[in-house]
Amino acid sequence: MLQKILILLSDKVNLLIRTNINGPLQAISSDITKVVYNNGKSKCYLAVHKDVFGQMIYGYSIKELMEAEIVMESFNKAVSYLKKKLGTKIVKTLKKTIFHQDQGSQYTSYVYVAAIMEIGKLSYSTPGTPTENPGQESFFGRFKDEWKDEMYEIEDFKEVKKFIKKKINYYNKKRLHTSINYQTPYFFTKSFLKF
Numbered sequence: 078m079l080q081k082i083l084i085l086l087s088d089k090v091n092l093l094i095r096t097n098i099n100g101p102l103q104a105i106s107s108d109i110t111k112v113v114y115n116n117g118k119s120k121c122y123l124a125v126h127k128d129v130f131g132q133m134i135y136g137y138s139i140k141e142l143m144e145a146e147i148v149m150e151s152f153n154k155a156v157s158y159l160k161k162k163l164g165t166k167i168v169k170t171l172k173k174t175i176f177h178q179d180q181g182s183q184y185t186s187y188v189y190v191a192a193i194m195e196i197g198k199l200s201y202s203t204p205g206t207p208t209e210n211p212g213q214e215s216f217f218g219r220f221k222d223e224w225k226d227e228m229y230e231i232e233d234f235k236e237v238k239k240f241i242k243k244k245i246n247y248y249n250k251k252r253l254h255t256s257i258n259y260q261t262p263y264f265f266t267k268s269f270l271k272f
Contacts, residue, residue: 090200090201090203091177091200091201091202091203091209092104092175092177092198092200093106093129093175093177093200093202093209093210094209096175098129098130099130100130100269101128101130101131101133101266101269101270102128102159102170102171102174102270103129103130103173103174103175104128104129104130104174104175104176104177104200105126105127105128105129105135105155105174105175105176105177105197106126106127106129106176106177106178106210106212106213107124107125107126107127107148107151107152107176107177107178107184107213108124108125108178108179108210108213108214108217109122109123109124109143109147109148109181109183110122110123110217110220110221111143112139112221112228112237112241113225113228113229114228114229114230114231114232114234114237115229115231115232115233116229116230116232117229119232119234120141121139121140121141121234121237121238122139122140122141122142122143122147123137123138123139123217123241124137124138124139124140124147124148124150124151124183125137125151125213125216125245126151126152126154126155126176127212127213127216128262128266129177129212131257131262131265131266131269132212132216132254132256132257132262132265132266133249133262133263133265133266134216134245134248134249134262135154135155135156135158135159136150136151136152136153136154136155136156136157136158137151137154137241137245138150138151138154139237139238139241139242141234143183144183145182145183145186145188145189147183148178148183148184148186148189149188149189149192152176152189152192152193153192156171156196159171162270162272163270163272168196171196171197172196172197173197173198174196174197174198175197175198175199175200176193176197176198176199176200177200177201177202177210178200178201178202178210179201179202179204179207179210180201180202180204184201185201216248220244220248224240224244227240228240228241248262249261249262249263250262250263250264
């Protein structure tokens with residue numbers, strides 16, 4: 078039912094393209110991508126919640142199945158991380174935050190929609206338009222392109238999880254981004270949020 082409502086309202090649903098984002102925590106986007114490992118014999122899924130402005134990944138989850146649990150874990154990690162860094166004042170800030178994603182079943186599940194509506198604003202891309210979530214598409218494209226060969230050779234799910242965790246930490250704290258003045262997402266975001 079929610080899917081039908083979203084399709085009917087698709088021109089009104091995407092808050093992200095109608096909002097001037099000029100600081101961290103104004104919009105957090107999310108998506109899921111497939112990661113292939115074990116010489117192409119195995120796959121898992123990576124979901125992230127990433128700041129649209131500062132590029133910081135606040136939360137992520139890696140699962141063997143692409144169900145609502147993967148986006149809930151990523152979302153909960155993001156909220157926990159922000160509460161740890163910014164304290165209880167983050168709850169008031171998040172009320173204004175747009176959480177933007179596609180209309181996949183994981184993101185339209187009751188549990189995810191209820192969690193977002195309790196804490197912030199919900200926004201969806203129009204069906205079939207990955208260009209409405211360009212930051213996620215860019216992140217996943219580069220992530221898989223840069224680390225594809227190494228992930229492909231990892232044989233074990235636990236090892237691929239450790240590898241992805243290490244690379245997300247690298248992305249947040251060591252990789253310089255042209256879009257944020259050749260800074261890392263962590264230090265760029267820290268300069269705004271003072272954590």
